[in-house]
Amino acid sequence: MLGRRQLRAKAMQTLYAYYRGNNNPRANEKNMMNGIYEIQDLYHLMLDLLLAVKYEAEASIQKGLEKNLPSAEEANPNYRFVNNPIFKVLESNPELNEFREKHGELSWAIESSYPSKIFKALKNSEEYKKYQSAENVSFNQHRRFIIRLYKDFIAPSEEIYSYIEDKKINWAEDLAIANTMVLNTIQSFIAKSDENTKLLKLLLDESHLEFTKELVRESIAHEVELNEIIKNNASNWEIDRIALIDKILMQMALAEFLYFPNIPPKVTINEYIEIAKDFSTENSAIFINGILDKSLKDLTEKDKVRKSARGLM
Structure with a gap:
């Protein structure tokens, strides 16, 4: 079954396609949904x-x-x-x-x-x-x-x-x-399993698809703001020198900090560090962790991170 981490990875791949030139948001979103169901x-x-x-x-x-x-x-x-x-x-x-x-x-x-x-x-x-x-x-x-x-x-x-x-x-x-x-x-399967035994479903909760679509949309809609936060917290790094995958992952994480009140920041950071290990490099994971930590502290001090008392995944 697909968890939030796999769905975040799908969103990352969609954003990567978008920034590599396939910048038709509707077509990219449709391809993402088809890819998930496939x-x-x-x-x-x-x-x-x-x-x-x-x-x-x-x-x-x-x-x-x-x-x-x-x-x-x-x-x-x-x-x-x-x-x-x-x-x-x-x-x-x-x-x-x-x-x-x-x-x-x-x-x-x-x-x-x-x-x-x-x-x-x-x-x-x-x-x-x-x-x-x-x-x-x-x-x-x-x-x-x-x-x-x-x-x-x-x-x-x-x-x-x-x-x-x-x-x-x-x-x-x-x-x-x-x-x-x-x-x-x-x-x-157990000894009594038969033709009525159900196979696994890819998604237990269709709301997870909405989360994935919203994550892509918010990351694109607030691109300028999110990249400015990355730039301000990436010491000695020009934003254009940051690998595209790493920049996308940080952009998505920052979008979760600011626009997804039900997701605890610690969950967000942990998820994107693990995705970075799978899709980028070990050094990228460390780099992303450092920038997200600094960004979270800065945004929290400015009272921009407002989370509900009961966080979800």
């Missing part, structure tokens, strides 16, 4: 990849059975993996089935080389051999094995990352969110 599709696509790996396993079993002289293992295949109860929950899920019907262009059957390579690597692993040969396997063990499959063979895959990036350029940055959602989904 993370739900990415989440479904990555869940569907688990099933694609299962289908590769089934195809491998069938190929062995059809041989004229199958080995003992091929003639008596082990169906434990393909019968994993997690797969049954995913296969019967109406949301995932709807996604497949709506997005045939994203079918893993078309890009079968990816799940095929994942299954081959999995099949040769010690984890797979232990799982297949274990005497009794509980539901928790079935679930734990699918989590390991995802963590060890899908999430770290450079090939999957490149494929996702080719499909939609923003998805490369969103893949970590989708991976977390997939793992949380699998972890949430």
